[in-house]
Amino acid sequence: MKRAELTSYLNDYLQVGLYKDYAPNGLQVEGACEIKTIVTGVTACQALIEKAAELNADALLVHHGFFWKGEPEVLTGMKYRRIKALIDNNINLLGYHLPVDGHPEIGNNAQLGRKLGLTNAEAIEGVAQGLVWQGELAEAESPQAFAGRIHHALGRDPVYFGAEVEQIKRVAWCTGGAQDYIDIAVQAGVDAFISGEMSERTFHSAVEQGIHYFSAGHHATERYGIKALGEHLAEKFGVNHQFIDIDNPV
Template identity: 50%
Template sequence: MKNTVTPKALSQFCDELLDIDEFKDYCPNGLQVDADTPIHKIITGVTACQALIDHAVKVGADCILVHHGYFWKGESQPLVDMKGKRIRTLLQNNISLIAYHLPLDAHPTLGNNAKLAERLDLKITGALHPNEKHPIGNIATCTPITAHDLATKIEKELGRKPLHIGGNDDKLTKIGLCTGAAQDMIEQAALMGCDAFISGEISERTTHIAREMGIHYFAAGHHATERDGIHALGDLLADKFGIEVQFVDIYNPA
């Protein structure tokens, strides 16, 4: 007989693990859609897009666990069109949806930042904003590396060539990082004395900030920088509850 866990029990464990009550987020963290069906198989992924839901249906999963879920601040509330189809597909197939956004970025061992640093042989030493209890952005150190070699390492580890805006220093030892849409933390990284800053996305203004503050900037991809946190959380749940967990990477070049 397969092991199972209820959606509420699974989300409660993750809520406490990720300390979600300490975050002011743009979306609800935890159980977003409760199909009220015992979970024996989880599909994990970055975003709860229709393709991920369809895969979960195909393989008979009872739960989807993602970094980017639904019900974002400012979005339209009616469950119609694309949003309605996603919710219908979940409920009609008895699939629960659990999502963790900022709490998963910030977790010191499972988080997206922690895992990105691990991939790039960076040692996290502090926070970009030192007074934060759960830092969203981090500062890391490394053995001296050129900007070219760091770009090559990012491409090798993430499977995506980063966009690089050049800075002043030839050798990098202090690097700020924050996955996803954290490009506006670049100024804080420069003020904290970082030689370089890595995020997922880039904005038009980011280029000018990097040039004028003399800091190297690497846009490594929103999706690419945020795969490892949810993957790690899924692996932990598989061990904890003895249930099947499968990570599915829906291609996204952004």
């Protein structure tokens, strides 16, 4: 497929116009006109770019791309090396941030809900651009059992703390650096809230507001949306696709 066709389809499919974001969504670095092989990954780090080059990818599709608000605008150091590698290998870089978090089918939040076996999963309406989701367990379970559920699904142990109430039934979540959405979870009346990252203040928010909190890892919670998006493109357009997981303990 053509680069312009891919970009147009993704912009429409992911409804980029719905989100006020921190970086441009869409084509960020221009490469080959013809797209036959797409590599997906969470972050456009040097290791992922080099792996895409090894696989002769025409496009690298990521959740965390470049040109974030507040970052230096000059092309020097790490930023220069990454962009040079893309240009030298004629690889298109396409980045989609909040649209990949919020998409109702392939999105990070939708995928995390499925991974954790949460039913009746949906975005909480009217807050945080629809990025905070809620759902429930088939049966209530202890926070220790729920931590085990997260470990089994994501392959890492979450940090958890919070409420005195022993059982968890209703859960809210938002992948990535969404720890301050804990107040939205409290207002929704759920028993637990999951995000990727946590801050020092998160502990006090959870304890004082009587909610269980689980920090499951920024990278770990955001692996599945971009992978699902690549699989969707492969099925719809017949392009080759490979998801590359560059491990990140954060």
